[in-house]
Each structure stands twice: as C-alpha cells, then as structure tokens.
Amino acid sequence: MKPSVISIVLGGGRGSRLFPLTDKRSKPAVPIAGKYRLVDIPISNCLNSGFNRIMVLTQFNSASLNSHIKNTYHFDIFSKGFVDILAAEQSTENENWYQGTADAVRQSMRHLEKYDYDYILILSGDQLYQMDFKEMIDFHVKNGGDITIATIPVNAKDATGFGILKSNEEGHITSFIEKPASDLLPDWKSEVSDEMKYQGREYLASMGIYVFNKKVLKKMFQEDPGDDFGKELIPNAISKGYTTLSYQYTGYWTDIGTIGSFFEANMDLTNEVPKFNMFSSSPIYTRARMLPPSKINGSFVNKAVFGDGCIIMADKIEHTLVGIRTRIDKGSTVIRSYIMGADYYQTIEDIEENEKKGIPSIGVGKFCYIENAILDKNCHIGNNVRIIGNKHLQDGEFDTYCIKDGVIVIKKDAIIKDGTIIP
Structure with missing residues (x-):
C-alpha cells in the first residue's frame, strides 16, 4: 500500500x-x-x-x-x-x-x-x-x-x-x-x-x-x-x-x-561531468516558457550552459551559465560567471528611448570583460565594462553591486554605464 x-x-x-x-x-x-x-x-x-x-x-x-x-x-x-x-x-x-x-x-x-x-x-x-x-x-x-x-x-x-x-x-x-x-x-x-x-x-x-x-x-x-x-x-x-x-x-x-x-x-554545472545531473531520467520541472532556441554567432564557447531565447555574439564564453533571454554583444568575454538573463525582451522603441537617456540595453554590451561574477536579472551592462571578481576582494555593498566571497554580484535591474570598471 x-x-x-x-x-x-x-x-x-x-x-x-x-x-x-x-x-x-x-x-x-x-x-x-x-x-x-x-x-x-x-x-x-x-x-x-x-x-x-x-x-x-x-x-x-x-x-x-x-x-x-x-x-x-x-x-x-x-x-x-x-x-x-x-x-x-x-x-x-x-x-x-x-x-x-x-x-x-x-x-x-x-x-x-x-x-x-x-x-x-x-x-x-x-x-x-x-x-x-x-x-x-x-x-x-x-x-x-x-x-x-x-x-x-x-x-x-x-x-x-x-x-x-x-x-x-x-x-x-x-x-x-x-x-x-x-x-x-x-x-x-x-x-x-x-x-x-x-x-x-x-x-x-x-x-x-x-x-x-x-x-x-x-x-x-x-x-x-x-x-x-x-x-x-x-x-x-x-x-x-x-x-x-x-x-x-x-x-x-x-x-x-x-x-x-x-x-x-x-x-x-558547467563541468564536463557535474556533481548534479540535470540530464537524468528524473526531470526538473519548471515553468514552461514559449521561448525561441538560443542563437550563437562567432563565439568561442567552452564549458557553458545556455538557457532558451539567448542571442550571443561574444568573442568568448567559458565556464559560464547563461540564463534565459540573455543578450551578449560583439567583442565581449565572459569567464566563470553566471548571467541570469532577463524577464522580458526589450522592444526597439524601448532601446531607442534608453539610448536617448544614455541607458544601455538589457544584457552585456560590446567589448566587455566579465569574470567571477553573477549578473542578476535585467542588468543593463554598457560597452567596454570590466567586472572582475577575485577571492582576495573584501566584502562590500555598493549602489549597483555587492562583493561577497570574492564574487561580484550585480544587482537586479542595475544600470552599469559604458567604461565602468568594477571593483
């Protein structure tokens, strides 16, 4: 029974x-x-x-x-x-x-x-x-x-x-x-x-x-x-x-x-044989989103996991988790990081309106370098931004990010302007 x-x-x-x-x-x-x-x-x-x-x-x-x-x-x-x-x-x-x-x-x-x-x-x-x-x-x-x-x-x-x-x-x-x-x-x-x-x-x-x-x-x-x-x-x-x-x-x-x-x-989870097996016969259930498949153009990719609906044009993505609806523009490098993605796609009108205000689009802009970081949902990362975590960094909280356990965490909905260097 x-x-x-x-x-x-x-x-x-x-x-x-x-x-x-x-x-x-x-x-x-x-x-x-x-x-x-x-x-x-x-x-x-x-x-x-x-x-x-x-x-x-x-x-x-x-x-x-x-x-x-x-x-x-x-x-x-x-x-x-x-x-x-x-x-x-x-x-x-x-x-x-x-x-x-x-x-x-x-x-x-x-x-x-x-x-x-x-x-x-x-x-x-x-x-x-x-x-x-x-x-x-x-x-x-x-x-x-x-x-x-x-x-x-x-x-x-x-x-x-x-x-x-x-x-x-x-x-x-x-x-x-x-x-x-x-x-x-x-x-x-x-x-x-x-x-x-x-x-x-x-x-x-x-x-x-x-x-x-x-x-x-x-x-x-x-x-x-x-x-x-x-x-x-x-x-x-x-x-x-x-x-x-x-x-x-x-x-x-x-x-x-x-x-x-x-x-x-x-x-x-990005390792060749991770300790947690997402590919077992016991599925992990979650919300079924009707998203397109991810699209990757001209990128070197190694040990990376991609969610649905991503548009990737980065130079290099390695040892990285890329969440749903993530956009990473040309010339950027992401290493050992977790990019959580976005809750929605921006419309052309939204992007044009933000450009007038000097606000980057949701996602990662051009020629950025990101390592040992977590980007929470809906982050606006401009062009030529450098975000580099390191285990020797001291913990701290700032307007748009935190440093904890050597990891830089960009806060949800944060706007990081062109040329910003963190920390």
Whole structure:
C-alpha cells in the first residue's frame, strides 16, 4: 500500500546571506542553472518520488515565488495533486509571523486537517540534490520510526558548520549537537560505510529533511513550544525517547546558504561531468516558457550552459551559465560567471528611448570583460565594462553591486554605464 504523505517545503527566512539575490525575492525563488528556481528542486524531487500533494510555506518577499508556483504547477482534475502556497498570516489565535522552521509548520497544521495523510515530509527550499523520497519513507515505515532525519556523512572540516547527529548500529539517533567545536568532534563519529570512512566522512550532518508520523508531530507541538526543528524540537524529542532514525544519503547535496556556495554550485554545472545531473531520467520541472532556441554567432564557447531565447555574439564564453533571454554583444568575454538573463525582451522603441537617456540595453554590451561574477536579472551592462571578481576582494555593498566571497554580484535591474570598471 502506497504511504499517504503530505510534503511541506519551507520557503525560508530573509535569506540575508544570499543578499543581494534575495533583495527582491525569497531564497526559493532565486534562479539556478539558467532556467530553474531553487524551489523547483524539492518540488521535482517530490513529484519524481510519486508524492504530489505539496505545500510551500512563504513569508518574506514571496510575490515572485507565488507567481512562479502559480504559473508552473498545474495538475489535471483527476489526479488530486496540488502545489499550494501557504503564506504566513496573522490570526485570532496567533498574531506572530513564522518564528522558525517548527513554528512555520505548527501554524500551518490547521490547513492540513482536510487532508487524509499519515506522514509529513518536511523539506528546505534552498538546497540542490536529487533524492527518491519514497525510499526514505519506506525506510521510516519499515524501521518503525517516529521521526526520520536525512543525514549526509561529512568530514571534520565541514562538520563544524552543521547540526551533527550520532547514531548507533541500528541507525537510531542517540544524540544531537548544533555546529560543534572542532575539539568536540572525536566523540561524534557515527557508523558509516567503508567508502565514507575512507574519505574521512564519519560525521552525520542533518540535511534539514525530515519525516514525521502525523500523530507524533502533533504531540510534539503540544509538548514543546520551541520554534525550530534543528535547534529545539528534534534534540528534545531524542532526549524524550522518540524513535528517531538516521536515513543516510551519500549522493550529491549542497546547501545554497551563501553567495559562495550558490556560485560554486552553479559553476559546477558547467563541468564536463557535474556533481548534479540535470540530464537524468528524473526531470526538473519548471515553468514552461514559449521561448525561441538560443542563437550563437562567432563565439568561442567552452564549458557553458545556455538557457532558451539567448542571442550571443561574444568573442568568448567559458565556464559560464547563461540564463534565459540573455543578450551578449560583439567583442565581449565572459569567464566563470553566471548571467541570469532577463524577464522580458526589450522592444526597439524601448532601446531607442534608453539610448536617448544614455541607458544601455538589457544584457552585456560590446567589448566587455566579465569574470567571477553573477549578473542578476535585467542588468543593463554598457560597452567596454570590466567586472572582475577575485577571492582576495573584501566584502562590500555598493549602489549597483555587492562583493561577497570574492564574487561580484550585480544587482537586479542595475544600470552599469559604458567604461565602468568594477571593483
């Protein structure tokens, strides 16, 4: 019998570490891989796992995320499937906005009462991975779990940045510590495969992916007023003796928490054999845009990924992701960068009007050089512009761009005049 599951995707908080990409949108709405949004990853994993009842909880800068989901995920009337938005709301019972991951789910439980389900699958909206959640649910049911946490083995260097769980040989989690100091790590090794041990990955990090029995989660919410799963509810549940299981995942997974991790995850997609396989039999679903194929004229291209509807006349594009509707003019070079593209095409009238005002067209102008940079949507980059990021640059925020983790991020809709040099 197929398990009855409701999936909840957490829309995230302010996403300050991903600023300025989150200045005008929520984290799950940030474009990734040239044509998708981050939220497409957990939703696609759910659909590919056979779970098509999905709630997305939103709060900050949610307009573009709401629009994307509304325009993307449609099911026929016989499937009973849905991807619904649950926006944070004040009510007579609770006047507060979401205070954390657990509080977001707690406040949303009343909206789930009309559905018949036995298990709740809770997911983050800002991670890049491919997982069959049915296998995780089956593991949870077979082993009699109250709670199952997806874990991934990490090395000692990475372990200090995660919640680390300790499990016994049966896969039962016995204790939990949030971002442990390096001198505490020797006591936090868990049972992992020989391959993981060989790689030095002996610490189990929580992936922020949880399965709860419905009755157990309701009871936990009654017992524990905590706002966060990782910091409060789950450690408390372990101490109270709830059967908490570790479901070890050994594939590719990365948390898109910072500009640096976001940039490197996208750059990896341009490699010959990327860690995240966009070409697998499990599709990544997104909004179907009726765009023309991309057109490339006279360019040297190596290790590049192009979205639809691009017009490329650059001299050279290498190790670069080029998003939808991108225009790059003659003589320009783009290396190790992510150009997110545009939300619309400019008309001839728009271009002529902007020329009168001295405003460059959307896209990259002539004879530009761009390296180690992210260009957010609808950027106007003039001619002879140089944008060069470097890991030695200090972080900083400016009118039209930010520097973070050595990457220069040009803000959405920014206008960069002819001859500008950044930094």
